[in-house]
Amino acid sequence: MSDLITATAVELSAAMAAGETTSAEITRAHLDRIAAVDGDLHAYLHVNADEALAAAADVDARRAAGRELPELAGVPIAVKDSIVTENQVTTCGSRMLEGWVPPYDATVVAKLRAAGLPILGKTNMDEFAMGSSTEFSAFGPTRNPWDRDRIPGGSGGGSAAAVAAYAAPLALGSDTGGSIRQPASVTGTIGVKPTYGSVSRYGLIAMASSLDQVGPCSRTVTDAALLHDLIAGHDPRDSTSLPDAPHAYATAARAGANGDLSGVCVGIVRELAGAGYAPDVQARFEESVALMEDAGAHVVEVACPSFEAALAAYYLIMPSEASSNLAKFDGMRFGLRVEPAEGPVTAERVMAATRGAGFGPEVKRRIVLGTYALSAGYYDAYYGSAQRVRTLVQRDLDAAFGRVDVIVSPTNPTTAFRFGEKVDDPMAMYLNDIATIPANLAGVPALSLPNGRDSDGLPTGFQLIGPARGETNLYTYAAALEARLAGAWGGTPLLTHVPMNSMNPTNPMDPMNTEANR
Amino acid sequence: MPTINPDEVARLADLARIDLTQDETARLAAELDVIVAAVATVSEAVSGDVPATSHPLPLSNVFRDDVVGPTLDPEVVLAQAPAAAEGRFAVPQILGEDA
Secondary structure (H helix, E strand, O other): OOOOOOHHHHHHHHHHOOOOOOOOHHHHHHEEEEEHHHHHHHOEEOOOOHHHHHHHHHHHHHOOOOOOOOOOOOEEEEEEEOOEEEEEOOOOHHHHOOOOOOOOOOOHHHHHHHHEEEEEEEOOOEEEEHHOOOOOOOOOEEEOEEEEEEOOOOOOOHHHHHHHOOOOOEEEEEEEOOOOHHHHHHHEEEEEEOOOOOOOOOOOOOOOEEEEEEEEEEOOOOHHHHHHHHHEEEOOOOOOOOOOOOOOHHHHHHHOOOOOOOOOEEEEOOOOOOOOOOEEEEEHHHHHHHHHHHOOEEEEOOOOHHHHHHHHHHHHHHHHHHHHHHHHHHOOOOOOOOOOOOOOOOOHHHHHHHHHOOOOOHHHHHHHHHHHHOOOOOHHHHHHHHHHHHHHHHHHHHHHHHOOOOEEEEEEOOOOOEOOOOOOHHHHHHHOOOOOHHHHHHOOEEEEEEEEEEOOOOEEEEEEOOOOOOHHHHHHHHHHHHHHHHHHHOOHHHHHHHOOOOOOOOOOEEEEEEEEOO | OOOOOOOHHHHHHHHOOOOOOHHHHHHHHHHHHHHHHHHHHHOOOOOOOOOOOOOOOOOOOOOOOOOOOOOOOOOHHHHHHOOOOOOOOOOOOOOOOOO
């Protein structure tokens, strides 16, 4: 097989099964790719070359011995640094955990290892998953492969950029208010937030426990579905884990790839359009809706009036939960410990000094905001009201799904913005999540897929939202739209059009440095 | 509408056990004032008898059987601690200087 780094996970799997290549070759090719581009991209915080190659050799040996293997066995993967990995540094993008080596694997990581996916490394992220741009990583930002002066989205910008730049065929992310889907949207990749509770959170460093969810990042819908099949399922170590339910997301995606949406009723959310949405984003969205109609879908408008308050509710609930979850970073049992410069060295003063030195500006901002929202006198007006808005969001979605099979919107109001553009304006940054947040508040699944480019050539994203446990249909519909979009683009995924700022302009073998891609 | 001033930020930071510099306190006061004004609209968005939802799933306590199982290796855990002694986490004095 000639092109190991631009192939999809499905193609890599088939090539290994046919004996055309090995996991060792594929893994080495991706490690070489990381070495070539990541100095510029900074998608990875840690690269685990030796362990990845050992895992690849192990799966190759099992295949050679005739063992039956999962479909993704041997396909390498990148893991967001908010997900703990035994014997591999996990920092969550924070100085607070710099150098920390977890003593256990997250359940999703254990599943990857058991299925034989070599873990290439840990990807960059906004500190403790707080941000929409990966500018708040304590270890420096990740660049967007489409334009290195622009953000790759956040908080999972590292995972999305790694997949977009062919530095990993697959990645795991975590999504609290859009941190898988928004980076997918601005990097031209696929990102999925599963139904809350359907993928274990055991070993995910919690930001806001009622909102966080682990999910897949990929370059095609079927690749995402395959990875999702692998990580989903009940986990007795996660008390919020749903009981096991049969699922076959990859089968659903493959069924959808025929591009037929006959009989599907699609709802356009009235409140996720108009002012604030860039004209090109809106235009690409409307073109995609037209493609769904061409595929046989019936399109109607749905009203979700509570969505207008969802952003405010989210920015009360999320920091409130974060202020509680991050209390564990106190300099006592793991991570950083800083002693006060003056005065007595008591536990309380060490905690304050450690947290003052170890947390970055966005984390401090959200902890203080959460402390305010939960404090006496404000609790009912802020936190209590936010939780009631959450009820309204769930009711609006329930009513909508009584009429339609799937809800669609642009994933983000804009394409990737430039570094620094919103870093001093927190509300402008927070507004970027306006279309992704409702799914987290309600716990329903949502998927972003690339649906075109703006006038600057930057990717736009299209979001599909389904009812709880509705991933199967979501994958079918997304694959159908993906097939229609690929037809409109000339039969190739959007990422093969990555045209801008080749990541390695001196290398004529770079797949993003071909004549067709310039 | 309450306003967030540096004294309030200092009080909240003390509650949250985070040392802030004077510059950080001043900057946070300005930023939080804008954020709180924006999110305060949440109280106007809901009226009537709407119950609060704290979680997407109904939650109940989950208990495992009380049987002995494998635990993490204490040496591995303590190796990641800022300080350890005699097989335990070593922490600063718990009580203040007046104790």
